[in-house]
Amino acid sequence: MSEVGALRVIVAEDNYLVREGVRRLLEDAGDVEVAADVATAPDLIAAATTLRPDVVVSDIRMPPGHGMEGIDAAHAIRAASPSVGVVILSQHADDAYAFALFEHGTAGLAYLLKDRVSEVDELIGAVHAVARGDSAIDPAVVEALVAARSRLAGSPLQSLTERESQVLHLMAQGRTNRAIAQDLVLSESAVEKHVGSIFGKLALAQEPDTDRRVSAVLAYLRGSADGRVPGWGR
Numbered sequence: 001m002s003e004v005g006a007l008r009v010i011v012a013e014d015n016y017l018v019r020e021g022v023r024r025l026l027e028d029a030g031d032v033e034v035a036a037d038v039a040t041a042p043d044l045i046a047a048a049t050t051l052r053p054d055v056v057v058s059d060i061r062m063p064p065g066h067g068m069e070g071i072d073a074a075h076a077i078r079a080a081s082p083s084v085g086v087v088i089l090s091q092h093a094d095d096a097y098a099f100a101l102f103e104h105g106t107a108g109l110a111y112l113l114k115d116r117v118s119e120v121d122e123l124i125g126a127v128h129a130v131a132r133g134d135s136a137i138d139p140a141v142v143e144a145l146v147a148a149r150s151r152l153a154g155s156p157l158q159s160l161t162e163r164e165s166q167v168l169h170l171m172a173q174g175r176t177n178r179a180i181a182q183d184l185v186l187s188e189s190a191v192e193k194h195v196g197s198i199f200g201k202l203a204l205a206q207e208p209d210t211d212r213r214v215s216a217v218l219a220y221l222r223g224s225a226d227g228r229v230p231g232w233g234r
Contacts, residue, residue: 041069085130139174
């Protein structure tokens with residue numbers, strides 16, 4: 001962090017108006033210093049190498065190719081400096097982007113929809129989360145995907161009880177244990193037991209709690225044959 005304790009952030013976005021909007025939202029939070037703003041993936045990598053920020057906030061599609069340069073840059077930055085948190089902004093609730101971002105692990109990474117960037121608490125919360133090494137997936141992204149994802153036969157997801165499936169579905173909508181307990185009319189301790197059982201059945205018992213929640217949700221969305229995202233695990 002900077003000497004005054006603010007988080008040092010680099011903003012990467014090729015649309016000038018969006019870039020300036022994100023900059024202003026971050027700086028208005030009072031505990032974030034925007035060290036640089038850039039418009040291309042190569043400039044992002046160069047700035048991160050030189051300035052060593054706490055967090056990078058980046059669009060997915062940027063010059064030169066307008067493909068997944070933001071995610072590729074994020075992986076390159078974290079390979080060189082694993083402590084740098086990354087918040088990826090997207091216009092699309094696209095599972096391929098989310099899985100590409102989290103393919104090597106979830107700690108210190110967040111995926112948010114641009115539509116929700118104006119909700120300052122969501123953006124600032126994600127910045128602080130990744131700076132701590134935590135993970136975040138925009139509930140709007142998850143909720144948009146849940147209904148469309150089918151689960152394959154043979155997945156550990158099929159071993160979940162009906163109640164565990166209900167709990168996981170609500171986790172996928174970004175609900176906390178307390179909110180899940182209220183929705184299902186259960187005690188918070190009962191929800192914690194169901195969550196623990198879900199982690200065990202999806203072989204996520206050795207990961208930090210925040211990462212396990214994200215991993216469980218992604219396993220639920222993907223419905224992969226082994227219940228895990230390739231390359232995950234510690």
